Amino acid sequence: MKYETDEYIINYNECDKEYIEDFIKYFEQEKDNIFKFFNIDKLNKKLIIKLYDTVDRYSEYRKYQLSESSVGNMSYDDNYYFIHMLSYKALITRKGHTDKQLDDFYKLLVHEFVHVCHEDKGNIRNSLLWIREGIAILLSKQKYELKELDCSLEDLLNNNQVSYTNYYTLMNCVLENCDNEYVKKIVFDSEFGKEETEKIYNEYNNKLYILNSPDSLNYITDKLDDILPNKIDEYKKIFKIDSLEPIKINYFDDIDKFRNFIYDIRGRKDTLPSYAIGTYDNGMINAYIDPNIIVDSPKYRKKLYLPCHELFHILYMKYILKNDYSKRIVWYDEGMAQFLSGEKNELLDEVKFNLYFNKVKDNTKIIPELNNLEHGNSFSNDNYDGYALSYLSIRYLNEILEEQKFYNLMSNFDQIKKYGNTIVQDMFNYYIDKYNNKVK
Numbered sequence: 001m002k003y004e005t006d007e008y009i010i011n012y013n014e015c016d017k018e019y020i021e022d023f024i025k026y027f028e029q030e031k032d033n034i035f036k037f038f039n040i041d042k043l044n045k046k047l048i049i050k051l052y053d054t055v056d057r058y059s060e061y062r063k064y065q066l067s068e069s070s071v072g073n074m075s076y077d078d079n080y081y082f083i084h085m086l087s088y089k090a091l092i093t094r095k096g097h098t099d100k101q102l103d104d105f106y107k108l109l110v111h112e113f114v115h116v117c118h119e120d121k122g123n124i125r126n127s128l129l130w131i132r133e134g135i136a137i138l139l140s141k142q143k144y145e146l147k148e149l150d151c152s153l154e155d156l157l158n159n160n161q162v163s164y165t166n167y168y169t170l171m172n173c174v175l176e177n178c179d180n181e182y183v184k185k186i187v188f189d190s191e192f193g194k195e196e197t198e199k200i201y202n203e204y205n206n207k208l209y210i211l212n213s214p215d216s217l218n219y220i221t222d223k224l225d226d227i228l229p230n231k232i233d234e235y236k237k238i239f240k241i242d243s244l245e246p247i248k249i250n251y252f253d254d255i256d257k258f259r260n261f262i263y264d265i266r267g268r269k270d271t272l273p274s275y276a277i278g279t280y281d282n283g284m285i286n287a288y289i290d291p292n293i294i295v296d297s298p299k300y301r302k303k304l305y306l307p308c309h310e311l312f313h314i315l316y317m318k319y320i321l322k323n324d325y326s327k328r329i330v331w332y333d334e335g336m337a338q339f340l341s342g343e344k345n346e347l348l349d350e351v352k353f354n355l356y357f358n359k360v361k362d363n364t365k366i367i368p369e370l371n372n373l374e375h376g377n378s379f380s381n382d383n384y385d386g387y388a389l390s391y392l393s394i395r396y397l398n399e400i401l402e403e404q405k406f407y408n409l410m411s412n413f414d415q416i417k418k419y420g421n422t423i424v425q426d427m428f429n430y431y432i433d434k435y436n437n438k439v440k
């Protein structure tokens with residue numbers, strides 16, 4: 001069966017019929033974006049897309065030189081470009097592809113099409129593997145996770161086969177930190193790409209965080225470099241970890257853009273409460289931030305230290321709770337995140353702290369059952385502020401416990417709950433006593 005336009009032909013099979021329309025529609029949608037990146041209007045040769053309904057047939061065409069995870073490739077001769085790929089039902093039998101959805105299958109076509117355009121531009125054979133695969137993954141929007149690199153600079157320069165995650169991670173870093181002209185130059189100019197690889201590799205390896213944020217939030221993000229690297233060092237010690245992959249931070253100055261970004265990740269529209277302005281989906285720090293906050297106000301400090309706060313939650317979930325959400329004791333997690341992040345560092349000043357303490361005490365009309373607090377209305381309301389009580393409780397623990405005991409408590413859930421039963425009252429008594437004695 002055959003579908004033909006001026007630019008391309010698709011040869012497909014009986015089994016492809018059910019999605020062929022969507023397949024074409026998706027391709028048409030993405031094609032122009034790819035053309036735009038490569039600054040081309042039309043390919044120099046016609047493209048033939050061939051779908052193989054069995055692995056055997058595809059393998060035969062590849063002269064049986066096929067790795068067990070191969071699902072597609074591109075080639076060309078004097079007259080045509082070719083994209084060869086497995087039909088969906090054959091693709092999902094291949095190693096590493098068994099969980100692929102139709103959407104992933106469409107993206108594979110776009111991935112190969114990026115290679116075709118790259119070739120059309122004239123130099124795919126000369127460009128480094130990490131560059132040609134990296135740009136194909138990124139432009140085709142294939143789903144990969146950002147991970148710490150597990151390849152050497154030599155691997156990249158010698159085109160050694162390493163995990164595609166490396167290519168994705170590096171190219172993603174380039175796209176997010178460099179302007180479009182630079183990205184195009186390393187892709188189009190293979191010599192320039194080779195020259196820049198060492199710099200890119202080293203820069204990435206020294207990177208502690210990757211920030212994706214609009215310029216309107218520079219008044220906050222410009223100061224991150226003074227705060228976050230030190231905090232990361234501190235957390236590494238607390239959580240006893242040697243290395244940490246770069247932390248991805250996505251900021252938005254527009255609440256709808258933020259919400260759409262989260263919906264894209266979660267795939268469902270009903271899972272984000274209407275008041276949510278921050279999440280840590282996929283281990284990333286995602287937040288909406290108002291571009292007009294008064295500098296140095298408490299709200300400003302809260303946003304400034306937000307990555308330190310969220311990073312505590314992320315590391316606590318990963319290294320202590322081992323991703324078991326049911327173990328999370330919300331007051332403890334929130335108290336620690338506020339206490340350790342630095343967002344309330346102005347309260348290290350005793351006078352300011354005393355004022356803060358008295359205000360919280362006066363505004364606490366009911367002492368809640370701390371262990372039962374979950375996020376939402378029960379966490380903070382007119383009768384008490386769960387965040388403030390959590391912060392004060394942790395600060396109190398920090399004052400009465402030896403340092404080692406304070407940190408050991410992180411994984412002693414029974415003990416945390418035991419404290420939780422009475423800690424708010426104990427903390428109030430402790431500070432009332434402390435400051436009264438001081439006054440005397």
Ligand SMILES: [Zn+2]
Binds near residue numbers: 313333
């Ligand atoms: Zn929090």
